Amino acid sequence: MTLDFDPIDEAAANWRGAGWVAVDAMTAATSITRAHQILSGRIDTALAPLGLNFSRFEVLALLSFTKEGELPLGKVGDRLQVHPASVTNTVNRLEADGLVVRKTHPTDRRTTLAVLTAAGRGRVEQAAVALAEIEFGVAGLTGDGRRAVDAAILELRVTAGDFVSPPSQRR
Amino acid sequence: MTLDFDPIDEAAANWRGAGWVAVDAMTAATSITRAHQILSGRIDTALAPLGLNFSRFEVLALLSFTKEGELPLGKVGDRLQVHPASVTNTVNRLEADGLVVRKTHPTDRRTTLAVLTAAGRGRVEQAAVALAEIEFGVAGLTGDGRRAVDAAILELRVTAGDFVSPPSQRR
DNA sequence: TCCAAATACTTTGACGTCCAAGTATTTGTT
DNA sequence: AACAAATACTTGGACGTCAAAGTATTTGGA
Numbered sequence: 295m296t297l298d299f300d301p302i303d304e305a306a307a308n309w310r311g312a313g314w315v316a317v318d319a320m321t322a323a324t325s326i327t328r329a330h331q332i333l334s335g336r337i338d339t340a341l342a343p344l345g346l347n348f349s350r351f352e353v354l355a356l357l358s359f360t361k362e363g364e365l366p367l368g369k370v371g372d373r374l375q376v377h378p379a380s381v382t383n384t385v386n387r388l389e390a391d392g393l394v395v396r397k398t399h400p401t402d403r404r405t406t407l408a409v410l411t412a413a414g415r416g417r418v419e420q421a422a423v424a425l426a427e428i429e430f431g432v433a434g435l436t437g438d439g440r441r442a443v444d445a446a447i448l449e450l451r452v453t454a455g456d457f458v459s460p461p462s463q464r465r
Numbered sequence: 466m467t468l469d470f471d472p473i474d475e476a477a478a479n480w481r482g483a484g485w486v487a488v489d490a491m492t493a494a495t496s497i498t499r500a501h502q503i504l505s506g507r508i509d510t511a512l513a514p515l516g517l518n519f520s521r522f523e524v525l526a527l528l529s530f531t532k533e534g535e536l537p538l539g540k541v542g543d544r545l546q547v548h549p550a551s552v553t554n555t556v557n558r559l560e561a562d563g564l565v566v567r568k569t570h571p572t573d574r575r576t577t578l579a580v581l582t583a584a585g586r587g588r589v590e591q592a593a594v595a596l597a598e599i600e601f602g603v604a605g606l607t608g609d610g611r612r613a614v615d616a617a618i619l620e621l622r623v624t625a626g627d628f629v630s631p632p633s634q635r636r
Numbered sequence: 637t638c639c640a641a642a643t644a645c646t647t648t649g650a651c652g653t654c655c656a657a658g659t660a661t662t663t664g665t666t
Numbered sequence: 667a668a669c670a671a672a673t674a675c676t677t678g679g680a681c682g683t684c685a686a687a688g689t690a691t692t693t694g695g696a
Binding site: 637638639640641643647648649650652653656659661662663664666 | 668670679683684
Binding site for chain 1: 655
């Protein structure tokens with residue numbers, strides 16, 4: 295399973311050999327893809343004992359930061375930047391597990407609120423601890439590396455139109 | 466859809482406010498997750514007119530770099546670091562589209578070779594051009610940013626056991 | 637030689653994501 | 667007041683991924 299060479303390096307050499315262009319872009323894209331694969335695996339493994347995955351955890355965490363522990367499903371999707379159908383699916387699962395409850399918005403009946411239950415609040419605390427223990431899967435990245443990744447990807451997110459105004463300074 | 470604040474910055478502030486630790490790890494993990502989402506979307510959009518997605522493209526590209534245009538499915542999985550079942554699935558699709566053909570290994574009948582067809586070779590060239598045009602989705606990342614991402618993620622991949630010996634120097 | 641273990645791939649099933657279409661409700665105009 | 671358009675969420679379908687179990691074949695001893 296473990297190779298004795300860097301597969302991305304190898305790929306870059308092959309691409310150059312074939313005369314293909316944009317090799318540096320290719321390696322960056324491949325690196326990010328592989329990084330996501332690694333993180334996703336580590337994080338899901340850490341959360342599995344709690345019956346969560348990263349998506350479900352993100353929803354719980356987001357709710358836990360609100361005053362009332364509740365948020366319209368649409369807002370959840372906006373903040374987490376996932377498709378409405380995914381929010382529906384994730385909340386279905388959380389609701390089935392008793393970590394969240396759906397409630398109709400008091401003044402806009404189109405809107406559904408996801409409300410954190412007591413069980414959900416407890417679970418998200420446990421999960422936060424579990425994730426901190428594995429450093430969110432980025433063990434292996436130094437502080438410099440993490441900052442470099444954040445800064446570089448910030449450029450990418452801005453060009454993708456994630457948000458408009460310049461972000462506040464990160465220390 | 467576009468927010469007027471950086472959702473990752475916002476999340477970091479919330480996490481600190483809740484007294485949760487490993488906030489820098491969380492932001493790095495979230496950045497990588499979001500970056501993957503952006504790249505994946507851009508790349509799949511660029512490849513869709515060619516009937517490909519990134520996985521299928523990667524298989525074709527890998528085959529095109531070999532002398533004979535063929536490789537055992539297991540090797541494909543090792544190089545691209547994907548699950549055997551995913552290789553089966555991807556090759557099924559490529560075969561259905563006539564871009565690849567399965568052939569039994571001449572000396573080991575357990576092994577199946579994926580063989581690039583002439584159509585497959587043509588298609589992968591088109592795809593390489595299409596991807597170069599959109600810079601593999603990393604438009605927005607400067608050269609420095611790309612190098613920073615590569616270098617940082619290299620650390621991560623090493624700790625994940627992707628490969629053992631130190632990689633050759635990237636210039 | 638024989639046979640258990642390893643290897644290579646496929647199949648099945650559980651999830652997850654997105655898109656497109658459908659339903660319900662509210663908004664904005666005329 | 668009436669109604670088209672916008673908004674909010676859900677549903678159904680197409681794909682993709684991984685894990686675990688199943689089938690076929692080869693390997694490596696005893």
